[in-house]
Amino acid sequence: MARATPPEPAPEELPRVLLWRWRRNPLRRATDLAQAWIGLGLFLAVLAALPVAMIMVGDTAHAHWTTTARHQMATRHDLPAVLVHDAPRHPEPGSDEAEKALYPATVRFTDPRGHTRTAETDVEPGLTAGSTVRVWVTAGGELTDAPLTPEQVRDRAMGCAVLAAMTVGLLGAAAYAYADHRLERLNLARWEAAWARTAPRWTASR
Template identity: 75%
Template sequence: MARATPPAHPPEELPRVLLWRWRHNPLRRRTDLAQAWIAVGLFLAVLAGIPTAMYLVGDAAYRHHKETARHQTATRHHTSAVLVHDAPRHPEPGSDEAKKALYQVSVHFTDPRGHTRTAKTDVEPALTAGSTVRIWVKDEGKITDPPLTTEQVRNRAMTYAVLAATAIPVLGAATYGYANHRLGRHNLAKWDSAWADTAPRWTTSR
């Protein structure tokens, strides 16, 4: 005996289910419609907020790091330093690892104020005592990193812009979750109130 094939749901059923909060029906609560409007509002806010946040945060980060780079360029000096002792040899000379390896070695150098100083800096393996290396020094005589380059400033600004773009949807989702939680609590309070009115009618007196 052949089984009867259940009728397929028409394609329009799916949109009707997804948009049930927008359709008038006796079961729809005011909070359901409020939840739908909140979802739409937050969705539009996120769409508009992502490019706005990227521009504002990225521009602010670019200005900040651009000013930092300018200050570093004005207060850091490229000078020569002489190794006090030999730098360690890498266990695998000539390898790719050896080409990237750096060792801390004591060096002598003259700071911008004309004082001779001794400090440690990173140098390539196997350099001998007396070898000369180039270092960056602050006005007060401390060895430091080179000033930020234009590419580094741009990359840092882009990083902050991407982080801002990522934070907007997360903030939108958190806001929707909070609103949904508050509406749920409101619904529970309404149910409790309604049940308090209805319960006596279901209770039989003895």
């Protein structure tokens, strides 16, 4: 009759090391406790600075892009333009890609000063010569992009706010890394000094 194999003993749980720098033990150094408080202080500082930075930068960016959009609306003109030549055709008409594709084509338009101009702009594929498209031009008659929409203003402001939050987090991480490096160098210096005092006695005792 086969003998039953005894169950393997459960592995011993490792002692918890969470927050070990705050726990009293003979191996804890003063620099360990200092590093713990520095880390906690920086963490709380980052948490407090994040919303402030996001709100301040977001509001400033929103005001800036709103002013820019208003200036663009006041200085740019939406005009009709006529294609001089047929626009290229998409190789897959009716596809989702064709609906989003744009091709460069030469157009003719009359600028705000009354001068007839020709320029190249992006148009939908398959348009024939003589088709009318809308273009945005500056007061001087140069083709330009459409003014920023409210959605674009909002998205740019949100992007700046997110960038500000990332910057605050990176600054906090950099400050902690610098403090950790300095404390590590201090530990090494103290260890070398202690070894310099202990080594002669240790070697002499042998």
